[in-house]
Amino acid sequence: MHKERATALRLKDVAEAAGVSIATASRSLSGAPGVSVPVAERVRAVATSLGYVANVHARSLAGGPSRSVGLVVHEIGDPYFSEIASGLLGVGAREGLTVQICHTGRDPERELEQLRMLVANRVGAIVIAGSGLVDPSLQAPAKAELQAFQRAGGRVAVIGRHHLGVDAVLPDNTGGAGSVAQHLLDLGHRRVAVATGSRGLTTVADRITGLEAAFTAAGLDFADVPLVEADFTRAGGKAAAEEILDRHPGVTAVLALNDDMAIGVLSALRARGISVPGQVSVTGFDDVAVAGDLAPSLTTVRLPMGEMGEQALLLALKEPGARPRRRPVGAELVVRDSTAPPPA
Amino acid sequence: MHKERATALRLKDVAEAAGVSIATASRSLSGAPGVSVPVAERVRAVATSLGYVANVHARSLAGGPSRSVGLVVHEIGDPYFSEIASGLLGVGAREGLTVQICHTGRDPERELEQLRMLVANRVGAIVIAGSGLVDPSLQAPAKAELQAFQRAGGRVAVIGRHHLGVDAVLPDNTGGAGSVAQHLLDLGHRRVAVATGSRGLTTVADRITGLEAAFTAAGLDFADVPLVEADFTRAGGKAAAEEILDRHPGVTAVLALNDDMAIGVLSALRARGISVPGQVSVTGFDDVAVAGDLAPSLTTVRLPMGEMGEQALLLALKEPGARPRRRPVGAELVVRDSTAPPPA
DNA sequence: GTGAAAGCGCTAACAC
DNA sequence: GTGTTAGCGCTTTCAC
Numbered sequence: 131m132h133k134e135r136a137t138a139l140r141l142k143d144v145a146e147a148a149g150v151s152i153a154t155a156s157r158s159l160s161g162a163p164g165v166s167v168p169v170a171e172r173v174r175a176v177a178t179s180l181g182y183v184a185n186v187h188a189r190s191l192a193g194g195p196s197r198s199v200g201l202v203v204h205e206i207g208d209p210y211f212s213e214i215a216s217g218l219l220g221v222g223a224r225e226g227l228t229v230q231i232c233h234t235g236r237d238p239e240r241e242l243e244q245l246r247m248l249v250a251n252r253v254g255a256i257v258i259a260g261s262g263l264v265d266p267s268l269q270a271p272a273k274a275e276l277q278a279f280q281r282a283g284g285r286v287a288v289i290g291r292h293h294l295g296v297d298a299v300l301p302d303n304t305g306g307a308g309s310v311a312q313h314l315l316d317l318g319h320r321r322v323a324v325a326t327g328s329r330g331l332t333t334v335a336d337r338i339t340g341l342e343a344a345f346t347a348a349g350l351d352f353a354d355v356p357l358v359e360a361d362f363t364r365a366g367g368k369a370a371a372e373e374i375l376d377r378h379p380g381v382t383a384v385l386a387l388n389d390d391m392a393i394g395v396l397s398a399l400r401a402r403g404i405s406v407p408g409q410v411s412v413t414g415f416d417d418v419a420v421a422g423d424l425a426p427s428l429t430t431v432r433l434p435m436g437e438m439g440e441q442a443l444l445l446a447l448k449e450p451g452a453r454p455r456r457r458p459v460g461a462e463l464v465v466r467d468s469t470a471p472p473p474a
Numbered sequence: 475m476h477k478e479r480a481t482a483l484r485l486k487d488v489a490e491a492a493g494v495s496i497a498t499a500s501r502s503l504s505g506a507p508g509v510s511v512p513v514a515e516r517v518r519a520v521a522t523s524l525g526y527v528a529n530v531h532a533r534s535l536a537g538g539p540s541r542s543v544g545l546v547v548h549e550i551g552d553p554y555f556s557e558i559a560s561g562l563l564g565v566g567a568r569e570g571l572t573v574q575i576c577h578t579g580r581d582p583e584r585e586l587e588q589l590r591m592l593v594a595n596r597v598g599a600i601v602i603a604g605s606g607l608v609d610p611s612l613q614a615p616a617k618a619e620l621q622a623f624q625r626a627g628g629r630v631a632v633i634g635r636h637h638l639g640v641d642a643v644l645p646d647n648t649g650g651a652g653s654v655a656q657h658l659l660d661l662g663h664r665r666v667a668v669a670t671g672s673r674g675l676t677t678v679a680d681r682i683t684g685l686e687a688a689f690t691a692a693g694l695d696f697a698d699v700p701l702v703e704a705d706f707t708r709a710g711g712k713a714a715a716e717e718i719l720d721r722h723p724g725v726t727a728v729l730a731l732n733d734d735m736a737i738g739v740l741s742a743l744r745a746r747g748i749s750v751p752g753q754v755s756v757t758g759f760d761d762v763a764v765a766g767d768l769a770p771s772l773t774t775v776r777l778p779m780g781e782m783g784e785q786a787l788l789l790a791l792k793e794p795g796a797r798p799r800r801r802p803v804g805a806e807l808v809v810r811d812s813t814a815p816p817p818a
Numbered sequence: 819g820t821g822a823a824a825g826c827g828c829t830a831a832c833a834c
Numbered sequence: 835g836t837g838t839t840a841g842c843g844c845t846t847t848c849a850c
Contacts, residue, residue: 138626140843151821156845166819181622183594187531188843191826198574198595207560207763207780209553216551219577223584228595230542231575233563240567250527251542251572278525282482364767393767400769419551423708423737425744425769436551484827495837500829510835532827535842 139182148176159184160194186228196254198228199446202244204236204260208390209418210435214259214289217439225447227254236260238268245275255285255446259439261333262291269293280450287446289438291332297445297455299438303333306431306461307340310385310413313429313463315348317471319383319411322355325370325395326387327362334362337387337415362387367394375402382410382472389414389421392428396468407470417464426467433461483526492520503528504538530572540598542572543790546588548580548604552734553762554779558603558633561783569791571598580604582612589619599629599790603783605677606635613637624794631790633782635676641789641799643782647677650775650805651684654729654757657773657807659692661815663727663755666699669714669739670731671706678706681731681759700725704735711738719746726754726816733758733765733774740768740812751814761808770811777805 145155150173157165158173165173190196201218203211215231222229230253232244248256256279263269273294276286286296290303314322324341327334338357345352358373360366367386371394374381384399386392392414399406406412406426414421417432441457448455489499494517501509502517509517534540545562547555559575566573574597576588592600600623607613617638620630630640634647658666668685671678682701689696702717704710711730715738718725728743730736736758743750750756750770758765761776785801792799 142843152844153821153823153846154819157820160845162845164819169819183590185535185843186595187534188826189845190531191529191535191828191842192844192846193826194845205560206550206563207553207557209551209556212553212556212559213551215556215575216549216577219550219575223577223588226591228574228591229576230572231559231563232573233560233567244567246527247570247572251530364763393764396769397767419708420737420764423741423768425740486827496828497830497838498836501836504829506829508835513835529827532842533829535844536827536829537842538829 138185139180141182141184144173144177144180144182147180148173190252196252197226198230198251198253199255199257199443200230200232200248200251200253202232202234202241202248202256202258202260204234206231206233209420210388210390210416211259213418213435214439214442217436218257218443219439220436221440221443234260238263238272242271242275245272249275249279249284253284255287255443257287257289257439257442257446258291258294259289259442260291261331262288262293264330264332264335266293285446285448285450287442289442293332295454297451299442299445299457299459301433301438301459302461303336304340304343306415306433306463307337307387308344309461309463310415310429310431311341311344312348313465313469314383314385314411314413315344315350317411317469319472320350321378321381321472322383322385323374323378323381324355324357324385324387325367325374325391326357326359327366327391329359331362334387341385356381360391362391364390364394364397367391368398369394371395371398375404383469384410384412386412386414389416389418389428389430392430393420393424396424396428406468409473411469411472413469421464422466424468429466429469430464431461432464434459482529483524485526485528488517488521488524488526491524492517534596540596541570542574542595542597543599543601543787544574544576544592544595544597546576546578546585546592546600546602546604548578550575550577553764554732554734554760555603557762557779558783558786561780562601562787563783564780565784565787578604582607582616586615586619589616593619593623593628597628599631599787601631601633601783601786601790602635602638603633603786604635605675606632606637608674608676608679610637629790629794631786633786637676639798641795643786643789643801643803645777645782645803646805647680648684648687650759650777650807651681651731652688653805653807654759654773654775655685655688656692657809657813658727658729658755658757659688659694661755661813663816664694665722665725665816666727666729667718667722667725668699668701668729668731669711669718669735670701670703671710671735673703675706678731685729706732706735708734708738708741711735712742713738715739715742719748727756727813728754729757731759733760733762733772736772736774737764737768740772750812753817755813755816757813765808766810768812773810773813774808775805776808778803
């Protein structure tokens, strides 16, 4: 960006000002042993008064530990990811780490590109948030890249995806989906439709598995439940809801596979003057911050996103285990005002 | 984090594999002149096939241009900031830049700390998003730090704050606030209350200035308008609304100074069974993604957050001007369903 | 307990 | 057009 950068303060300047060698200055500042306490304290005082901050690049190049981590998300503007990022940034700040965030837009190629960038930056750890893809071949290059990174001493943790062979924070998508489905069945709904994101996403696949289990357990045939696939977004939810209303007019409940879609569903129903939950019940998944403030407030499944972000970074900061660790995270049904028994 | 990192691929390895010197290899990869086309192409091919990625630290240390920027936000979980971040990350990816994001939690001390961290990381540019503080003394250390950074060749741009003497993207908070106030006055509201964040924030101060101007222009005394100060969050909005309802029961409109607070206001009104906009109208500010999907959908002022993030990074990437540049950004009133004439 | 000196991987003069 | 080499600022043996 800029080459002609004026001289910044160097360790040498601090050392001179304190009347010691740069070796001693280095040890003093990093808290390494082998320096007498008074000397170390003096050096630190001088450094502070001068406003010295060590050059991370030089430090890293000289073999110092990496103080930075990378976070890969699909889209930081999405509340699901921004809440994860928020939790992760919190522990990052606590640990004195810098966090590089990158977008992938659910594009495997861009994901790979961003991964390479993080590797080039020699981050100490990489956290990947967001659903993986059911088709393993699409992830093969990313997997290879991550393995090389790990062989070189880097640490990796993922949130909500499996098949990558690394430490993982795994929300209970299956169980959570089972519990919303059960909730609707308990209320008496039998004509339910599902608004789903791409089934190529493992998150979606897992949630559908949970739904199927609940329906089957209730003695119902899940094959009779219409699944309408659209973008895993608000707009997708709107589109899916419209298709559901047109093609399956008798439906009494729409089960959206994330809150974003559910918000779109609510909006489509409102536009058609269909009352929720009077005529149609609606459920979401994730419990983003706004879910409780919608009208009607959304019945959904809570995933502790902030905590998931924290856990993932904590996992990545730990020494690697012999085998990949798994941190299961509970998914808790939150019943609010968007669900009620079907109309009589 | 990890010191015992196995050997990664170095430029030397690529040079040897391609049968050239490291200087030639360096030039080939950076696209510098002085290498014959066939040689440069061969080197690049070898590098790609080997999966070589240059070590950013070494490159930066050797005086290469910095390929990373820092983004400072109050709270990444807040949609206002995550939408800004999303726009900024977009151009970052396009430009091949890595973006380090940090949280400050509206705490000047943490802000300073994070700024130091970015400086230590030798980012090429720093973008600061989020309101500044009215009291300049609280920002003096940050300002000094930024000036030192600029003297050393770093670039700085801010979003939505002045007084820092750097390039700035400035949303029209004053004009936007004027237009919502005008909208309510046009509808016939005369008993309006304001739910505001801390008046120590320049954003809040500017928006209040806009309100005052509109009221004054309409021949009303702004001193009669109750201003209830609370956290600039959903919870703050809820608290402010409750206080407004208790202390100023005759109010026909609540003007919240951001969408987050407005969402809290809506929720408090709903809890008390007060219809919006039948009994009370509500307005927000920012137009976060969810504003249009609330029930009732929120009348608010649109700020193009994503674009603001983009613009700020673009400013920061430009050569510095003789004087700080300003990119004013329009604030557009968006009338939706949460406002109506006051009850008769 | 402290200092001198050898790199870390790369870029940018400077030779050839 | 290509190679040689001197650093960038730091950590870390290795002497003292």
